[in-house]
Structure formats: C-alpha cells, structure tokens
Amino acid sequence: MTAVSNRSAEADAAPRGPAQPQPGRRAAAHFRTDDVAAADDFLRRTYWDYEARPLGTVEAFRFHHAARSAGPCAMVELEHNAAYEHVTEASGEPMLVSVRRGRVERTTRAGTERFTAGDVFLLAQPGEGYSLRWDELQAVAIPVRPHDAPSAAGTSVDAAGQVVRFGRLATHCPGQRDMLRRTFGFIDKVVLDPDSAQSSELVLGSAARLVQALVADVFGAPGDGFETREQAAGDQGTFRRARDYIEANADRDIILADIAAAAFASPRAVQLSFRRHLDTTPMAYLRRVRLERAHVELGASSPADGTTVTQVAAHWGFASMGRFAQDYRELYGVRPSDTLWGG
Template identity: 30%
Template sequence: MTDGTVYSGSHWQRYATNDIDEAHAYIRRAFLDIKVRSSGEGRDGAGLRAVTTALADVDVTRLHYSARTQAQTAPDGDLNITHLMGGRFTIARDKNEYRLQPGDVMLILPDQPADLVYDNVDTFVARLPRALLEEVAHAQTGISGTDLRFNSSRPISTALGRHWTKTVSHLTRSVLPDPALMANPLVAGTTRHLLAATALAVFPNTAHNVTLRPAGGVTPQPLRRAVSYIHDHADQPITVDQVAAAAGVGARALQLAFRRHHDTTPMRYVRQVRLQRAHRDLETADPTAGATVAMIATRWGFTHLGRFSTDYRAAYGCSPSHTLRT
C-alpha cells in the first residue's frame, strides 16, 4: 500500500495510507476536524483504507482504520453518522459515554465537541451537509435552520437505528454504485433527501418538538398553483420552497393548506403524483420490448422496489408487474 494513494471513478474514490499523519489529515478532509491526543500503531500499522461514494454534497464511506486513536472533535455543523461493523468505538460528552458494539449506529453531534476513542474500526460513515438537513427539516415541519439542533449521539430507539442501517445498505448496494441511476437528477435528489429525512427521524433533534399552528389561510388559487406546479415538474427534483414560491405563499402556510385540503404534505403529494405517472407508464409500456418494473419505477424516483410495490398495491390493488403484463 502506498501512502496517500487515491483511485477515483465517476462517483467513487478509494484512498489508502499507512502513515498516521496522512490518516489524520484524511479524516479531517473527509469528515470533520479532530484534535488528536494520542495515536498508536494497530495490527496493520496505521493502515487506513476508505472507499467513498459521492452524491453531490453527500458522501457515504466504508472506512477501516487500524490505529488506536484518542481525539476530540471540532464539529462544523455537518452530520457524520457511523454504523460500526467491527472494532471498538467510544464517544463521550460531559459525563455521557456511548460505547458502540458492532451493528450500533452513532451520530457525532454537529454543533458540540465530543471525545472519541477508536481502535481497529470498520465502519460505514455517512456525511450530510447542514444545509440539506435544514432544507428537509424545514420542508417537514417549518422549523428554521437556526433552530435545528441534534441532542444525542444515540438513535431514538434500537428499531430506528436498524432503520438507518437498512436504508444506507439499500442505497450503497442498489443505488449509489449505479452510474445510470446517479445520472438521473430525480433519483439523485430523492436519494439525498431520503438520507436526510432518515437522519432526522432516527436521532433526537428539535424538529421533533415542532407543532404546526395556523399561520393564516391559503385561498384556493395559490393551492391550485401549487398543485399545478407539482404536476408540471413531477419528473424533476422538487422542494417545498420551490412549490411555495410557485404558489406565492410561505412554506409553512403551504404545509397547512395541503394538510387541510388534501390530508397530506406537499412532498407526499409529490410522491403520489409520481406514483400515478409510474402507473400510467406501466399501463402503456410493452414488456416484450424490454420495459421492466424497475426501469419505470426508477424513472420516477422510486429506487426501493419493495416499497414501490407496497405503495403501488395499496393504491391500485395489484402488483406493478401485473399492470405491466396486462
């Protein structure tokens, strides 16, 4: 292994080094700043190996680092979420200590320093930018970016921790490695927002405490503009702020209007429209000419075929493959 060796593809990058200083520099570049207090040789020297898949401003990295290291974080507001596959990893803040076991999930708090101890770790690390978290939290609850704070490194529950690992596993196996999928802006945008929404659901944060209150009525005309915008742009990445701007109202008022008049949120309405488009394409597609359920589902941003099939059956009473064949 050559120190600092980098191999790159269109959406991925491999990095490897045996040099401790190079390894620490890589961690600072790839994840967050750390102040190293002590670091010794591990079983493989200071061996660090990393494979990163990038999606715009989101990175998912499989990282192995053999040296035992004690460090303090200097967070910059972005989220780093670790799924420990092997080795030992401890995070401590004040008097609270979280010792991870293989299979556990941990958030390095984005706004507060913490003490880390890691030894011969094998992990998946997802790095999500602060701006993306603020965008998704605002779309879901109307909370402002300055009010979004994460309160604990532990998932809210073991089941939610497993939900995070299953989501990342699906994306890293079926979506992120596929250049054709990543070239689809609808798939790429959906994937970024899925990771952010999952992080917000899994870890305690202030968005959980927000209750939407009436913020003024929205007349039928702006709501019609919002619905029209969604239908006209369903094949493109859409945010709540874009829909609100098209409607000429605030995002908070738009959320309330959709809940009041459509019994859903704007983004769930977007998903319903895309499901309708997928249904239409399945009805008109010719399987003998090579059309598949997977092809049509991913065209409309549905990258998890199991969930797509469940939602489709609930909406139309049959499987998507049945519609395609008939």
C-alpha cells in the same frame, strides 16, 4: 506509535473534500495505506483539520477509506486498526456514524458517550468541537446535508435554514438503531450500488431526504411545533398554486419547500390546504401524480424500445419495486407488467 511500517500509500483518488457530483453522476474516493502519517494527512485534506495522538502500539497498521457518492447521497467506509485519539476544534458537515467493529468514545460539550458494534450516532453538533477515541475501528458514515431537512421535524434552524443544534447525538432505542442501520443498508445496496438501475435523480433526492428526515426524527429537539397563526390557512388559491406546481414539475426532484415557494405560502399552510381540499399531504399527492405518469409511460411503451417496469419506476422516483407494484395495483387493479407495452 511504534512498529508501524512506512510503505507508500495507495489511492484511486485523494480529493481535498468529499466528492460533489452533479445529480445522477457517481464519484468515488478510495485510499489505503499502512503509514500512519499518510492516513492522517489524507483525513485532514479530505475532511477537516484535527490533532491526533496514538494510544498504544500496533504491529501492522491498516487504514482504508472508501467513499462513494451519487447526487446528494454519499457514504464513507473507514477502517483504522490502531488505538487512537482524534481531537478537532470545529466539525464540518454533520456525519451519521454506524459502528461495525471496535470501540468508540466520543466527547463533546454535552459529555462523554461510548459506542460499540451496532451503535449509531451523530459525530457532533454542527460547527462544534469534539474528541474521539477508538480501538480497532471499522465504521460507515453518511454525511447529513441539513439545509434540506424539514425543520418541523424537530431540529433547530437558523434564518438560512441551516441546522443549529440537534436535540441529542445518540439513540439508545433498539428500534431506532435498527431503523437507522437498515437505512444505511438501503443507501449502500440500492442507492449507491453502481449496478443499480434505480438511481435516477428523483430516487437520489428522495433517499437523501429520507436520511435527513430520519435524523430529524431520531435526534431532533422535542417540543417544536407549527405556528398557530397558520392554522387557519388552506385557502383555494394556495391549494391551486401548489397543485399546479406539483403537476408541472413531477419529473423534477422537488421538496415541500419548493412547492410552498411556488404557492407563495409557508410549508405548513400548503400542508393544511391539501388536508382541507384532498385529505392528503402535498408529498403524497406528488407520489400519486408520479404513479399516474408511470402508468401512462408503461402503456405507451413497446417491445421495440426495450422499456422495462424497473426503468419506468426509477424514472418516476420509485426506488422500491415492491412498493411501486403494491401502490400501482391498489390504484389500477393490475400489476405494472400487465400495463407494459400497452397490455
């Protein structure tokens, strides 16, 4: 590539891998340069090795990488204004990409697809190679940690619970694309906002599973079902153990797999037991328990301790104040603020 200046790069942090903070802790990695070699070196050190080839010239090269993370949630914003080809033999962690500006051509074993502003796609199958060509790219990406994704939603998983293959790598359904873009906005504006009061460990865990569930729903392989040998499950012992575990651990970031392990049953058996005994799901029951705990905490608060409804909602894993207020009113017939400070 010609006509590219060679000034030094500027970086707040240049880690050798995406930041992995402890639950609730935040981390950021920002890198900006007008040097092509420095940009390539940063990407190789931060993600995985690849071959790169310029596809033209650029008069004023710009590269900006901004990564934010909190607990299991992360988001990467990338600007690369050159026409470029990027080839890797083996991808790392699956990445969900939303194109904000420019054109992208992605080639995998399944073929070549082209994307423009507004499109959302998965970078590649886990562990497989791919090539990207882009021009004036501005995009945002969310890493997908598939080991917590629900296998029943459609993805193929191995014995360790790792996703082996997605059913597809892109969606051309306007409704699905809009849903995915709104999820990007939620992660950006609510979950990873450094000024947000709603990023408790429970909120972060729920947000990460929201991404995983959406990816499994939109990109999962169709046709996978539940095991028929479990359809008669739902005995009292399974239900009791699962219920007791939920009630004892409602303040922790637990998922269906944790509940099933505590009940000595499969996730499907636990789901069937809750449907049989309470006509609900385990996760809906967990939400109800957290709502009840929030009710108790609101009533026990006082003006002296400065407790707010937002703080209590976030403490019990409710990221949306509107949804929290709606559910609370449906259950208790009053607003959360009416209960605050013993009201």
